[in-house]
Amino acid sequence: MGEFLHQLASGVALGGVYAIMALALVMIYQATQLINFAQGEMAMFSTYFAWKLIDSGQPYWFAFFATIVASFVGGVAIERLIVRPFANAPVLASIIVFIGLSLIFNALAGWLYGYSVQSFDSPFTGKPLFGAGYMSAHEAGSLVVTLAVLILVYAFFRFTPLGLAMRAAAQNPTSSRLVGIRVGWMLAIGWGLAAAIGSVAGMMAAPIVYLDPNMMGGVLLYAFAGAVLGGIDNPFGAAFGGFAVGVLGNLVGAYLVGDEVKLSVALAIIIAVLVWRPSGLFGRRIVARV
């Protein structure tokens, strides 16, 4: 029983990181109807930015918020400069651009910061909670952060005019322009917010998975699986999906098929969900009228 609880706890902890990444994916999808394959590498690069700040003596929370702001600006810049020229190109062109971006960020991080593993401090120190080491203080703290981000994203889209404008711009650019929404800037802000959320995911992940240029590859895959499972247009769904993938991955890996094929489990989840319920567990079902 103890082992089961440990697997559950570690699955939830990691699932929180997947959930935040999935929220970043949701943000981009809501804003641009695209899936950003470079999200992981951007998050990793942001985390290195934070690491550099902390390394040079800044306090953690200053670095944390400075990184969020810097990532937002960076995301807006990338959208305006690199993604925008391909707005009318086929989807495939955008995918290639995202792949190119992820290659650039990965190589840049390696060049600037080296490939050795770095430690990244957590702001949540102290004794593990719940005794028996089920969850370290950091893991519990990052769960709280996950929930905070989730609520913020949900509230943003549901209750703020900007969120509404962004959703409108994504779903119906032409009509949105007619009512005065600056569609171009909506896309840019969407990218900025996604980059900011991604940086939070990176900073929460780094104390667990350790910081190196290749740290977000696997996380991104599981975040995709989570977003697909929960519904890529629903923040709560995507977050739930992230947690579910974290827990399922651990449990299935530990008890069913062995840890050797955990990645294939993620693949299987993606395919199964897309076949049986393409909009995800909580997404809106889109019906195309002929």
Place this chain on the structure above:
Amino acid sequence: MITRRTFLQSSAAAAALAASAGSARADNAPGVTDTEIKIGQTMPYSGPASAYGVIGRTESAYFKMINEQGGVNGRQINLVSLDDAYSPPKAVEQVRRLVEDEKVAFLFNTLGTPSNTAIRPYCNDNKIPQLFVATGAAKWDDPKHFPWTMGYQPSYQTESRIYAKHILATKPDAKIAVLYQNDDFGKDYLIGLKDGLGADHAGMIVKEASYETSEPTVDSQVVTLQGSGADVLLIAATPKFAAQAIRKSYDLGWNADRYITNVSVSIATILKPAGLEKSKGLITGYYGKDPADKRWADDAGLKQWKAFTDKYMSPTEFIDANAVYGFGAAATLIQVLKQCGADLSRENIMKQAANLKDLELPMLLPGMKINTSPTNYSPIRQMQLATFNGENWELFGELLTG
């Protein structure tokens, strides 16, 4: 009296002697001129194993230093180091480029078991020395089938055999759990462990858990291993995952004897991130000096290493165990080249590589010697067990030979 006949006879004899002496010495290898020896290697400078790229950079810097000191027997060393992204097809292509386009004399310290396995037939078919391959797989010590391929570091199987012996000696009733990377590196540790335990003790291993390098963490695997009730844990993991395993096993409150691969023992880059307190009690088979270990502060070998990195590299590399590795491998090669003297044919290079006697290097443990012979293609076979006391690695026992 020197008659015309004797003169002709003696000059004919002299000419014959000169001719035979000339042909007894084989031609120098391609890439060798009067002023330069060109050698090649492939390293993963990009991709999942890019942390090891520092080895190539260190070796390049070392040869730069040697060149500034006059080279080897008057020749400068020119290392052409290409990226293979840890992909065997790319490695084959780059090696062919090095040999056929760049015309290097031989290959040195190419990294990665898959890459080296892929190029081994080519090197042996074409009689190109594949020296000091940077992998610990056991298969490189096979002069009978692959006379042109030679390993370098103690093999992973040797290492885990030593751990097995230690477990049998100190905890014969142990229940052993193994965390291993799902590739040749990790699996070799499992094989060596089982080999060292022997068939009648094979039951000591109660649980094995593997992971892929694309996984974010191994926390789940560590939980599974603890759940098996084991009291000994072998961590056959590369740096990032080793750090995770060390931290998680401590956080779980798991009181096991932890053995760890000597690939992942650097204080600065692995134990510190994991937590020095959490790393207490780790046991490993040590063969080099950790620069971050205060005990070596006044050691002559370490001072050499520090002087080298001060001039040619940076403080980051000073504490990087991979860089130290490259430093040693490059020095070993220089010794081989020195021994070659004027004969730099591929045959002689291979011959001298298999003829290292009691070579000592500045960053190897005191008393360790490198030896090779035509039947022994494993230059470094010794290691000494060490345990981490929270600050540095304490050696214990004696120098063991695998």
Place this chain on the structure above:
Amino acid sequence: MADADRAPEALITLAVALVALAFPFVASGYHIYQGAQVLIYAVALIGLNLLTGFNGQISLGHGAFFAIGGYGAAILIVKFGVPYWAAIPLASVVCFAAGFLFGFPALRFGGLYLALATFALALATPQILSYTGFDSFTGGSQGLTLVKPHAPFGLGFNPDQWLYFVCLACGAALYWAARNLARGRIGRALIAIRDQPIAAETMGINAPFYKTTCFGLSALYAGVAGGLSAIAVGFVSPESFGLPLSLAFLVGIVVGGLASLGGVLFGALFIEFVPNIADQLTVSFGESAKALPGAIYGALLILVMAAMPMGVAGAMRKAADAVRHGRAPPRATEVDKDSGASVAANYGGKEESP
């Protein structure tokens, strides 16, 4: 106009064929090896182009089918002693089946989701290949080593040249087959399904059948390429078939030109040589910049996409049209008869609704 178009095209094909045939006699062993690699990539790219360019199904995971072909051929050769000229076709049949089966769930995915699913496939492939349960066949993480075949019947080619000719023959045959397919009824059906799926079904085109068959075919091509690659390299291991390979294929067809069979040659040349060029460029940045080739490669991708969205083939076509006809390039509604590429092609992405 048909004849005027055909003549230069025939000339170009002839020129390419002559160069390809003469190449192994003038080049060194290493360059012949590279030439064979280009041909191998071209075959894989034809397959992917059929699926993604002509049929609009985005696959980021074709490395998986390449791997099935490679491992399939290697296992047949090493474990079962099948000769290489039989092993490759056999392995490619397996790939067809795998692609066909994957095509069924793929019917349910839209463009982006298929991209996502195939991305996951590419990431999971090395893990599946190194699964311990398959070890007795795959050789596990040690991989399988193959011997290069020698030219038969005492033909005077060295193994490098022989392999090149085998790849050339396979490539030419498969290219010819694909070209006929693309130009015929099936090709038009695929394009129709890509551009106007609902109208196509209304016209009686059995979209599911065509889409799954197209998946199977493209997997077959990738499998042939994989088998040839296994023999060329002489070694297969899980590390040979990771995510970078699948991404490289995608890059290849986009750079070469979507739905342009002629363009795959450019795509293959790009994949084969640009990483090496990026390598050379970083020499000037110093030793620590050895990691930069990835960044240069990524930057090149974006630049090529910005400058030549229809790929090299598209850019060349535009230039040729401008030279030949001296008029404006084709309008958005025109469809190029050779490649079926419509300039405003939409691959299952955003729908613009008024």
